[in-house]
Amino acid sequence: MICRKMNFLDLDFVIEIQNELGFQNWNKKQFESELASPLSHPLVLILNDKIIGYMFLQVIDEEAELLSIAIKSGYEKKGAGSFLWKEGVSSLKEKNVRSVFLEVRENNITAQLFYKKHGFINIGIRKHYYSDGENALLFRLDF
Numbered sequence: 001m002i003c004r005k006m007n008f009l010d011l012d013f014v015i016e017i018q019n020e021l022g023f024q025n026w027n028k029k030q031f032e033s034e035l036a037s038p039l040s041h042p043l044v045l046i047l048n049d050k051i052i053g054y055m056f057l058q059v060i061d062e063e064a065e066l067l068s069i070a071i072k073s074g075y076e077k078k079g080a081g082s083f084l085w086k087e088g089v090s091s092l093k094e095k096n097v098r099s100v101f102l103e104v105r106e107n108n109i110t111a112q113l114f115y116k117k118h119g120f121i122n123i124g125i126r127k128h129y130y131s132d133g134e135n136a137l138l139f140r141l142d143f
């Protein structure tokens with residue numbers, strides 16, 4: 001498995017992963033603008049020349065936000081997400097980031113367990129944060 005910076009040619013594969021998993025519904029324009037943002041730190045995870053995961057981090061000074069992380073269905077629960085996250089952590093530390101924040105759907109228990117395993121703690125709730133009315137849990141990790 002290797003990790004590299006995402007580029008525009010990767011987007012169709014990334015969007016396919018998102019749509020298969022159905023956890024988020026960014027359209028292509030949203031992906032493109034995130035990819036073009038100077039604050040963005042987007043990574044793809046590759047296995048046997050195939051993109052099997054991606055992650056979008058946004059960095060502002062000493063704080064980062066984990067916007068999304070996803071592992072293609074069929075490749076989950078084998079350590080791929082952890083590998084991708086650890087690669088992200090290395091680059092965040094190189095950028096002198098000290099804290100990472102994220103929001104996660106209250107019913108996304110798998111992701112919450114993943115984040116807790118990697119040291120995140122739940123620091124609050126944002127009521128009706130998502131457009132369908134679901135609450136978001138706010139998580140934080142300090143390095």
Ligand SMILES: CC(C)(COP(=O)(O)OP(=O)(O)OC[C@H]1O[C@@H](n2cnc3c(N)ncnc32)[C@H](O)[C@@H]1OP(=O)(O)O)[C@@H](O)C(=O)NCCC(=O)NCCS
Nearest residue numbers: 023068069070071076077078079080081082111113114117
């Ligand atoms: C969250 C996600 C990225 C984790 O990736 P992954 O490759 O499956 O994770 P790993 O194999 O590295 O698992 C690490 C830990 O996460 C937790 N975890 C992952 N999948 C789990 C599952 N199905 N049930 C319970 N815990 C799970 C466990 O704590 C696991 O540690 P363990 O193996 O010691 O039990 C993946 O499930 C995913 O893509 N989910 C859909 C997209 C999503 O919801 N993203 C988060 C919101 S942006």
